[in-house]
Amino acid sequence: MMDRPNAHDTLLAATSELTYARGITGTGVDAIAARAGVTKRTLYQHFGSKDRLVAEALSDRSRRALLGLETNARRRAEETGELVILALFDVIENALHTKTKSGCAFINASLEINRPGHAVREAALAHLRAREGLIQQLLSEAGVEDAELAAQVTVLVDGAYAVGGSRRDPAAARHAKAAAAALLASRAVS
Numbered sequence: 001m002m003d004r005p006n007a008h009d010t011l012l013a014a015t016s017e018l019t020y021a022r023g024i025t026g027t028g029v030d031a032i033a034a035r036a037g038v039t040k041r042t043l044y045q046h047f048g049s050k051d052r053l054v055a056e057a058l059s060d061r062s063r064r065a066l067l068g069l070e071t072n073a074r075r076r077a078e079e080t081g082e083l084v085i086l087a088l089f090d091v092i093e094n095a096l097h098t099k100t101k102s103g104c105a106f107i108n109a110s111l112e113i114n115r116p117g118h119a120v121r122e123a124a125l126a127h128l129r130a131r132e133g134l135i136q137q138l139l140s141e142a143g144v145e146d147a148e149l150a151a152q153v154t155v156l157v158d159g160a161y162a163v164g165g166s167r168r169d170p171a172a173a174r175h176a177k178a179a180a181a182a183l184l185a186s187r188a189v190s
Helices: 009-023 027-036 040-047 052-078 084-097 105-112 120-142 148-165 171-189
Strands: none
Touching: 009 027, 009 040, 009 052, 009 105, 027 040, 027 052, 027 120, 040 052, 052 084, 052 105, 052 120, 084 120, 084 148, 084 171, 105 120, 105 148, 120 148
16 A cells, blocks of 8 residues: 655645746645645644745755756766766756746746745755756866856756746757857867
8 A cells, every 4th residue: 555645745746836837926825735635724734834835845846856957967968978068958958848848946936036035035046056056066077167167057057947938948958058068169179
């Protein structure tokens, strides 16, 4: 017999799914509780507030997103023989075709809740900083120790998600990949 997920985890999953699809302000606690199959009282007992619930859902999503991004980029690089940092853009393009049609949940959240110090914004920004750290790591593995280049590739990754999601155009990741490849080539020539 399989265990039923606990209320805490079910609430995180429901919150992640609904706020991504509808936005944070467009998703009420009634909808989250209903999707999770719990009462609002249970929601508040576990998290205390909607803001804390959304922040924790983003943090939970962040761990899975970063692991998936890195794992899939490494797998793709093995298949293609290209640098992992470039394969990362193929993974983003695939995600924009499938599960992340609305772009990056973390960029979306940081733009929607744009109040400094707000728990949701801080959770979103923590993910974006961690993703930038992954980009720096992948560049370092490719023999590139250049903070400016890492910042530029980070903008290309964020832009691929933002443009791909807002325009519903996965090709944005392909264009960003071409720009990243050109940046890497220009650094190798210098």
